Amino acid sequence: MKISVLVSDLSDNPIVRAYPILKVLQRRYQIDVIGPCFGRQVFRAYEDEFNFIIVEGCNYPQFVKKLRDIYTSVNGDVLFAFKPRATSYLIGLVCSLLKRIPIVVDIEDWELAPYWIQKEELSKWIFLRRYLLHGWKVPNDFKYLYVTEKLVSFSHAVFVCTNFLKGKYGGIKLYHGVDTEVFNPKGKNKSRLREKWGVPLDKKIVLFAGTPRPHKGLDDLIRALNSIDPHCKVKLLLVGGSIEGSIDGELYELSKKRTIYLGYQPHRLMPEILYLSDLVVLPQKDNLISRAQVPGKVFEAMAMAKPIVATAVSDLPEIIEDCGVIVKPGDTEDLAHNIRYVLANPNVGRNMGKKARGKCVKLYSFEAMARVLFPVFQQFEKRSEA
16 A cells, blocks of 8 residues: 655655654655655755655745645645645645545644644734734745644544644554664763763763754753853753854853754664763743643654653653653753752662653554554555455
């Protein structure tokens, strides 16, 4: 059986959740990954992971022609759309109807959350003017997201990644786990890896991986580190998007001496980067955006037996229960206290990491994901054979 996968933007974060799910499905099915690229290239960490069918991303009305290209590229027995957006799920629904094939949708965010946050901050008139009078040319603008979200019930199956989203859409909860054979600490040497990556051997390393968007709490992490370690003996290892512009100017200046910035790296190198680190911190802020998400980095850190300090947001307390530290979101003192405690007690950290890996292998590995994914897609196999 062949699955045509629709990703809403191949140049941005949607591919991050799609990656582990598609790797599991590839064990049994043929996969085509199709989608527009609104940036210059496929998201760099994953650009070598699949054979992508790329359509140029642009605004309406030019994008209407690109939709035709997506439609032509869909030749699978089942459609799998990531995110309920016009550039994935909406065109997928059209393909499903016209080509008479089932469609499955995966939801990793509440797409309207950023707009509802703005709605609370703006006057009603400014909000309506900004999002109803303008933006009609933008394929995934508020108006299209609002309509597409209402059509989720027309899919043949729904996957969601958090309890928050399950409450909104129903469906099957599927965490975007990790290949615990690839993400495995066995046989690695921390000193050699630090030399390879130019990371000081005599420093404690706190890892923050991903794009530093406001809801991810990088500013809280930097404040916490500054409060416990003004002399920068603890280094912040940043992998992914640049810190510049993501936090205010004064905090950015304070972070310069502390931060080791590796930029975007191929996803296959993340096991090395995790292993050379001493602690992984997920300082998510508590808002509508973060409540709907689960950062995939938590599962990679667990698989690599790393101690984790995370805020009590979304499903994180459930995921790292008994194998990590949960702190109150936005409380930099609590965050600083627990970072200091874990770094000062390496035996505690090693014990956390050992428990985390065991839990990850059992509940969040590719094998665990397969137990959720395969029964859903098996129901379409007989249809494809007929």
